[in-house]
Ligand SMILES: NC(=O)C1=CN([C@@H]2O[C@H](COP(=O)(O)OP(=O)(O)OC[C@H]3O[C@@H](n4cnc5c(N)ncnc54)[C@H](OP(=O)(O)O)[C@@H]3O)[C@@H](O)[C@H]2O)C=CC1
Ligand SMILES: Nc1nc(=O)c2c([nH]1)NC[C@@H]1CN(c3ccc(C(=O)N[C@@H](CCC(=O)O)C(=O)O)cc3)C=[N+]21
């Protein structure tokens with residue numbers, strides 16, 4: 001039996017349509033155009049894919065999109081000055097600094113510099129704390145997109161065994177919080193987990209967010225499980241010609257799809273959902289900053 005392939009691209013389009021609808025209402029009723037600023041320091045392959053696809057989607061939804069590409073040698077002072085100016089800019093409602101950043105910069109200090117009201121990545125201690133204590137928060141885009149897709153696919157998630165591989169502040173931890181809130185029994189695995197294969201075999205829901213190409217083989221997957229592959233890895237693809245590359249996830253798609261009940265592909269799975277949820281979070285931020293009602297269907 002072969003898994004149903006979850007079309008992240010199509011589902012993302014439905015989220016973006018809701019976003020565009022809210023944007024046009026905000027503009028018509030309140031003269032507010034949500035604005036998103038993205039900051040990229042230096043180069044990172046996964047980040048470049050993200051930047052490329054983001055600007056287009058933002059403008060398509062009727063929002064303002066600003067990109068700041070800074071050289072790898074940018075000093076912390078210069079980066080903070082930029083963040084300060086974006087914090088103060090009333091036309092900007094969402095600020096995202098792409099990670100990883102070069103080693104001389106501190107991700108923690110960068111996040112602390114961003115106004116939590118504009119922290120559309122949900123990385124600030126304020127947003128992480130609100131999420132962990134069950135209060136209204138800005139949830140990180142990728143976990144938010146995964147949650148929306150899981151609810152759409154499986155309905156009620158309560159009681160399901162969820163295993164998340166990866167414990168980053170950006171993906172693994174907020175994913176765990178969101179699934180816990182939906183009453184899953186949540187396990188977070190990481191590089192020190194003793195028997196990862198056995199741990200993953202218990203899961204009704206597997207979320208792989210590691211950054212290791214195709215590390216989860218099909219024989220770790222419980223038959224019928226739902227597999228969400230967050231990984232974005234670029235690997236050589238000599239079959240496409242010399243020097244060519246292709247994107248793969250953290251799951252070995254070909255073997256896993258023979259066992260899973262549902263599985264997300266890479267590309268075309270979680271990536272487009274992340275972008276759609278980034279736009280959703282920017283609209284949510286614009287509403288909250290202006291004291292307006294929450295947009296329906298765009299928050300967790
Ligand atoms: N599709 C999308 O929209 C997005 C994709 N990504 C991609 O998702 C992946 C993960 O991103 P991110 O969370 O930021 O990554 P990080 O590098 O911050 O975290 C990776 C996590 O994986 C764990 N890990 C590493 N090696 C192993 C191993 N052998 N076995 C088990 N766990 C392991 C690490 O454990 P430990 O903590 O012990 O070191 C860590 O917790 C990347 O490929 C990234 O490009 C990220 C964001 C959005
Ligand atoms: N502060 C921060 N927040 C992030 O959310 C963040 C980050 N830094 N750094 C980089 C990673 C990676 N990431 C991606 C999002 C979408 C696609 C995406 O659109 N993928 C498409 C593209 C396919 C293609 O163009 O070939 C897909 O998977 O189908 C990729 C990668 C967000 N990240």
Ligand SMILES: [Mg+2]
Pocket residue numbers: 099100168170
């Ligand atoms: Mg990281």
